[in-house]
Amino acid sequence: MINKIGDINFKEIKRISPGQFYSMKNCAYKSLLAEAFDKKPLLPLSASAYFGTVLHNMLELMVKGIVESEDDFNAEFEKQIKTLEDDLQNKGFGFFVPLKIKLKNFGLKKIQLKKHLRSKPEKPIISSDVRFDSEKWFESQDKLIGGKVDLIIENGNNIEIIDFKTGAIAQDCLDDEGAILSDVKNEYKEQLKLYAYLYFENTKKFPTSLSLVDLAKQKFSVEFSEEECKAIFDEAKNLLKTTNDCVNTKSFSAIPEEENCRYCLYRPACSFFQEKLETDFTYNDVAGKINDVRKFQNGNVSVFLQNGEQRLTIKNFSGEKFDALNNVKNKRISIYNLRKEAIDFVYAATSTTVIYEQDNTI
């Protein structure tokens, strides 16, 4: 099937969540596209990203004390995986199923997740000075910033905000002397500081500690000051305002850099990225006018694109794509999620490859 974008109906973003802030800061245009497409991605997520939602749901149920025993865990986990796999089949992503075979770390992550069952301190305790609040919604007074905090532990004057992550929390970076050290990702630090300020705005108290907990139950502390939290809070509001101003003035800008675009699920609708594909062949995406479509004896189809002076070959499409591709011959298309072959400018289709017909004005 060949997809088409059509007109993009940009609209203002009503509220920014702490989890969205970092991505919006890196490329606000991505957030505007997400809003315009009602947060429905234009490209498939990775299998790990889909699985991550199940892991996070399970953590939430364990923290809330809804899933307590190993039997509860197994039943709920099976149920959630089945629901996800059915959903993937319905979306046409059956190639991700069964997840336990298609995902390398499926078993390990399940075992790690199960360890949270024995996490006594994270279970709600009713009669104690210690208060546990899970999945609690906080929003700023003007409602411009809002999000759910995974877990708050209040023990007298000690207030800890905890966010659970199912992927890596830390990343390697260089210190002043060039030595490699591992530090919590900036996006997570900023997310927690925003939660801290939201908590303050709602309770008039600042938390005393901010922590991240991963699937293996490792805890990472995030240092913070009240001034820093306030500064990030103001920055987030300002970013939301300037981003929404672009909708009114219809003057958009973007930051089409590899670290932003590689995992952006709105690439097919981004004119800045399309422009980049005209000259940059480092991505696993290509664009160009279809010169030719050929079907080979083994049934596979190749498509040949002309991009400026450059001729691109994309192999390995299944036979059923032949007619659809022929119907858009001489038109511009863009193809996403390809695999680069050993020869320059030759690519192969993969199970997650998606084709879009492009507006010829791009």
Ligand code: SF4
């Ligand atoms: S493709 Fe890149 S430049 Fe375009 S919206 Fe996504 S992140 Fe921004």
